Amino acid sequence: MEDKKFHQLQERFNYMNDILAGKNNENLRLLSSRLEELAARLSSLGQEEAWEAVKTLEDLFNFVEKKIEAELTPMDKVRIVRNPQRICLRDILENVYDNYTEIGSMGEHSIDPAMLIARAYITRRQGKRTFNQSVMVIGHEKGHGEEIRNGGSASPWGNAKALHYMKVAETENIPIHAFVFTPGSFPVEDSPGAAQQIAKNLYEMSNLRVPVLAVISEGGSGGAEAIGLADRRLMFSHGYYSVISPEGGAAIEGNVKRGPRATPELIEKVAENLCLTAEDNLRMGYIDGIIQEPELGARCHHFDFLRQLRQEVLRATDEIVLEVRGVEPFRSMSRRSRRKKTREGLNMDTVHMRWNLSPSAQERLVERRHKKFRGLAQEAFLDHRTGWDQFKSVVSDAYWEFGSYVRYDLLRRRQQNISNFLGEMKSETSFFLKNQTAPFRRLFGKGKDSGVKKNGDAEKQLTTLSDWSDDSQDQRGRWAYISPKAKEDRAVVCPNSATHGCLDMWARDLYGEFAGVCTHCGHHFPMEYQWYLYNVFDHGSIREFHGDAIESKNPLDYEGFSLKLEKAKAATGLKSSCMTFEASLHGINTVVAMLVGPFRGGSVGAAEGEKFILASERASKKRLPFLAYVHGTAGIRIQEGVNGVIQMPRCTMAVRRYIDAGGLYLVVYDTNSYAGPVASFLGCSPYQFGIRSSNVGFAGPGVIQETTGAPIEPHYHSVYKALARGHIQGIWDRREMRFNLHQSMLTMGGRNLYYK
């Protein structure tokens, strides 16, 4: 018995050693020496003495664990969640649910062993009656370090499987419990593609008509968002939820690309700066509650914790249902009393509540979810709008909404009805007259085609070659904006010259007349975003909104970031990397949100997200098409932590509202577009196009190579690959963007566009 106890103590010591990674030497040295000492004399002690000695050492362990617990750093918590001893989804399925069936997996025989789906039920008793309440459990499985589980890093097809069963849960009207145990998504572009699938998941999850509860243990960026968009988000007290892993953040911060890795000190510092702990996330409002774990984190033998988890899961699901069911005063009262009782020890197993929702409750649920995410991250950007500005904005919003309704719903529909009626009458009359006058026409010998005016233009169009002289596609090198690079007197070599034999070009020609396009192979050199502003939209039609009103800030006081931000603002003259404006294109008004590459790599933070949402709402109210032009984006701004990553669901939900309202959401990628934005609000568009020679993907080649261990073929992220795997819908020549955009506006989009 005492041997077993002693062995357990040794395991506890090893665990502490692992999670502290060699730190806190004083405490660990003490425990180590005491363990060694006891090991040496344990065999010589009598049974009672041995038991006493082990008991004393156990007390010391308890004391030291408490001490270490109080001093845990964010990076220690990261190590805790990654430790193989940490509870995993299978432990939860075994102990929190009363019965479950795994779906689509038998160990390694699964489409993705890192993503586990199970139909489970929880049994609740009320009086003598028992109720089995079904749920769909979806989550990452780390499998206590099993190699096949890939550390819980789900592949694109794993995320696709998760989405499939979320839709099944919706069909069956049962709640979804999502358990997030992932360091991040597996960054491969194999079909369906990591970014594309996460975007699809977010888009669909935003409108799931069943309660969704997410419990986060390890919430690594996009991988977490792929299943984490929920009505209630709970977090384990020792978990983390972050925009990037501290190691990844440190590699970027320390500008480490290859060779030496970031130092442990830098990684510790980045983990602190990222504000990734449960307390941080609760303070910022990105989670709804914390589930307290035992000291130094929950492991699979902590059955008390698993019991507590069951209660929390039940309570959270009940609360989601209560919020959308019944009449508001009664719901609130019931919720308040329930929460109070729970604190006093109400056993949730003895309270029964149906979890299926009526159609009206489902609508309220989706509405609440959108409202909840819309209200997040409001403190994470600078809002310079005064009270008067906001009042004006409310009035103009109401005016646009009402105006659009009157103009496009009421009047136009009536007008259309009248014009349809008149058209019908006209053809009926002409048909009648034609029949009646046919004998007279035959009598006077008029030919069949008499009366039909020959249309000279139509004839010319059909019989002659196209005339390019008046075609707007080709402006014959007379561009409204010429790149400053055209002022340099130098030759430029095309990157394809070795394979395609392209000749060197003079910069003045290339960046001027040729619009940055190689005349031989068509390679597109990157151009400034201003080129598009002046050459794509109608001259003088651009009207920027929220330009200075919403500004990026440093919400986490990330060390050194304020200075970098100020530099970016001074260099670009912009307040954030997102520029929103209204413009017209061949007379069609449109709302544009543009991610500007030169501003912090076009990264997206809270200000950019807010501006993007406001732009989509404006487009919706004014019934305008909504264009997202991505001049370049490096991803979510890591220095904003979860304030940045939360923009993924927020903006995707805004886009969903806009598309559902019948708009046209177009995305055009230029230069390089990667990571979070592509894996959410950009990647979810049904109409995505790439400018030739641009790159679209989830993670950069370096990250993929480091994660997968396999080399990345050249042009892995090219738009042609993205087109081949179905991510984008077409590739455009820069010089034809104006024409193609106009064409898209005429041929694509929903029912509620003002010009249709």
Next chain:
Amino acid sequence: MLDISTLLEEIKAAPYVESSIRTPHCGVVQFNEELQPGSKLVGPHGNWREKPGTVLATIDRERCMKNVNALEKGELVSINAGLSGQFVEAGTEIMRVRHFLSREEVLQIILKQALYLFNAPEKAKYYFVPAVDVKVKNTGPKSVSVHDGMELFIISRMKREMPLRYSGPDGVIYAVYFSVNQNLDPGMPLIGVCPPSQVGQIEEVSMRVQTEWPED
């Protein structure tokens, strides 16, 4: 008749290919200072040969700096050092490099001269006709004699199968370059044919190359 042994001796006497590096266009040349005659060079490498070879020199024309890279693995023989920093015309020889032939390359040179290669006419899977296939499997390809106009292959593509006749000199099949279910691109060799009398000689030379040819 081709004297394979003499050919091998010739290759052995000069087991490399020497080539000159010339400027792709006019401009001012600067040599890579780390290189000296005798320096080892690396050609394009990586899984997709995506990493360029050793930078030999740079050439600047109209403020556009371009690297001149080694195209093959080898050794630098000489540098026309007098041209450093000078404006040169296109096609000027700036260096000489020596590429040592690998075992595979030597074999290719010999087989190219000794064998007649019959190539795939289109992208498809190729099979021998059943009678030939049985013979190849049982007694090896060298037992199959081919002659011009002989029906030798079946072309199979997307469930369309049609016969393919051999055209070329008469002989025996020395080597088969395709396998079952392999998709071949047009122009890829299907078989190598040689006169029956040369089979033994080619085999012997091939063996000697495999065992004796030094390779670093």
